[in-house]
Amino acid sequence: MLTKKVLRNVVVAAAAMVTMPAMAQQNYKTDSATIKNIYNNALTSYESYENLRYLTKNIGARLSGSPQAAAAVEWSRQVMEKMGLDRVYLQEVMVPYWVRGDKEVGRIINSKLIGSQDVNILALGGSVGTGENGLSAEVVEVKSFEELEKLGKKKVKGKIVFFNRPFDNTHVITGAAYGGAVDQRGGGPVAAAKLGAIGVVVRSMTNDIQDVPHTGGTRYEEGVEKIPAAAISTRGAEQLSKLLANDPNLKFYMRMTCETLPDVLSYNVIGEIKGTEKPDEIILVGGHLDSWDVGEGAHDDGTGCVQSIEVLRLFKDMGIKPKRTIRAVMFMNEENGLRGGRKYAEEVKAKGEKHIAAIESDAGGFTPRGFGIDGNDGQYAQVLTWKPLLAPYGLHDLTRGGGGADIGPLKGQGTVALIGFRPDSQRYFDYHHTEIDTFEQVNRREMQLGAASMASLVYLISEYGLSGNGAKAAK
Amino acid sequence: MLTKKVLRNVVVAAAAMVTMPAMAQQNYKTDSATIKNIYNNALTSYESYENLRYLTKNIGARLSGSPQAAAAVEWSRQVMEKMGLDRVYLQEVMVPYWVRGDKEVGRIINSKLIGSQDVNILALGGSVGTGENGLSAEVVEVKSFEELEKLGKKKVKGKIVFFNRPFDNTHVITGAAYGGAVDQRGGGPVAAAKLGAIGVVVRSMTNDIQDVPHTGGTRYEEGVEKIPAAAISTRGAEQLSKLLANDPNLKFYMRMTCETLPDVLSYNVIGEIKGTEKPDEIILVGGHLDSWDVGEGAHDDGTGCVQSIEVLRLFKDMGIKPKRTIRAVMFMNEENGLRGGRKYAEEVKAKGEKHIAAIESDAGGFTPRGFGIDGNDGQYAQVLTWKPLLAPYGLHDLTRGGGGADIGPLKGQGTVALIGFRPDSQRYFDYHHTEIDTFEQVNRREMQLGAASMASLVYLISEYGLSGNGAKAAK
16 A cells, blocks of 8 residues: 555656646746755744744743733734734634633542542643532543443443543554544543533543643533543553552542633734735635643644744745735634634635635644645645655655644635645654643754745745646646 | 756656566565564554663763763663573773863853853863863964964964854754864864964854753874863853954863773673574664763664664564574764774674674664665665655655764675664754753654664565665666
């Protein structure tokens, strides 16, 4: 399977180069030099890294609806205002406002082996609280929804369900391991409540064995009891599982005072450079401005935001006048609602704007590996014609399928290609949604290589469009 | 230039695939499955990471000749003894024994702007001391040896020469930036002493602006006065340079009590699995066991050592019986003498051993990007035929030129291909030769992906040899 895929990609790439439109061939030298200058500029600039420092250290965690999220909106607006862009504006969006309340308490109680002991938990975003007194109950451990179903109401009623399916560490791309486990976090509380459970504990979504719990969004369903749900650290999960094997009747105590407050008015923050030849054709580059309420939201997704602003800075600083319009968008509320992404797409539709490509950076500020392209065959083939320009910078993985949560709602509007920036994935889930997703974990060069990669792709699309017509022969 | 190179590589790769020997084609499925299993095993194993933890946390820094280096020899011998290999042995080698002495003092004195202030310095490895009282002198700053020559004896005599050429951060591969600056550290003291200088301060070899100084080896020359030489942190260098611009007559004080003690008997540590079909054809995989005397020698080169042992563990654990002999070598004294590498090559020659490939991991335990191959055209083309098997794991950079310091002395012995493992380079010089090169900076998955990459290449060479004959048509 891998052979065929790799062989086909090489053959497609080789064919694409051979059949590259004459114009592209002619401009190869110019494009190559421009891209080299983009990387040179990014690698020697500290502005974007200082932006990240401000966003993470001075503003910090910024969950939708929080004062910090409001500060991040105003800060990013000001940063872009100072850049002398053609337009900077806010787009109103009502967002949910969930607050964590007191620090959570998670406790194994009356275990035969260790007695009582606290373990690290974090309420899942959107969860209801336990009430002031907390709740305690016996625990049933499951690895899957099928296993839970088999246990049935009789064995689940009145209990806490402990979802403990770990990441499959054999996946080279960690996102695939996340994809194979995150259903427990999103769907666990509803599935457990349907069988009468009174609480849920979910193993943290990480490759690592750590003490730090990972929060993240969960969902409730109309007509199903809303039960409190928390993430437990992977080390805590391993311990709880071992204790349960010895002592199935031990109890778990959890106390969480989180709650959902009324919606709050917030904003997507948008800055743009107008295209000189086709200003109506828009290339979006973006990340999300909100983060979870723990840590500093550095890799998720502070880096995506400052990289998107950096793309505009690079064009301005180098005096590149793009033929098409480049728009940087800091989306609000990716983490617990996606309201910003949805609102943005609605507005695009209402205004009849034409987006030809949307690139999202929401996988961390790590060394770039490539882009995932969700577009038609011609668009994909066209991006492959640029591989010789991008591969020298480590951008080898130009694969089909991509995009990002915030740009997802744009799908199907005209022929917009949705493109996900793909950095190296190994460390992302060590930090994701935790108190250790901090500025210190971001390496300036890795982040700047990412910004330069995005700027280079934006530059090529702004020069040649992304209709895919010119490259159709290459398929 | 990039076009041609990239195009040629793609064409060579495509041609290589088309002309792949029939046998190789036939075994593609098996090889692909074996390599997948190698990665699966490595990504789910914690043994090698625990080895690194022991080497870095329990033994720690281990400069040649030190008790810690002796402990590392015995520890790695025991680790391999327990693995049930076909042979584990030590190879005697006399090594230099340099000791740092007291913590160094570096001080800007009598600056008009700030008065006196301490700055972070580290003696360069091999440097002579300053004597108990230290030395102080005016400072001349230069960016190059040409600049130093132009100043001449008159302006240099009795002074401290401050070499302050920074890394060129526009290099995407940080090793290239290192290569463009490290001549100052190695050759600075001799060049300065020839003009009558009494001391040398060298800007630390790093991309980053940091407070931590980076040590590293320097050289003296017969007949040239040996003067004390220290590295200053990059932040200290920036400050000193600014102060000098305002106040060329400020003085610098340095005190170092380092000295070179008599040579010590030490060892290369070697373990091997005998080949089933061609036991006389040896594939070497190695790193260096010694480190600088600050920090923990984690990325430099604890990871290279435990990865080399991990290659053997993977073969044993998976029950792969290699056709050719696989030998893991922990070299001694890479950092300040290369005596281990030289001794090893002498022994190979004396015994008439046939090495067909030598792979060194000495660029950190980061996510793998590829291998650099220093071999003949046929050998390079043969490695390229394996690209479809390796690229799915991010090993895209199969480039010419490679090797490593310890395997360098093997060059020219038969047709041995010298191969350097190439991990992502962005963070390496943040930690290199400093007190912050610690276990905490190593990500288990990144390191294990590297070990699996090395094991996969070793597996392919053990199956097919590396004569390059089968792939000559592919050139």
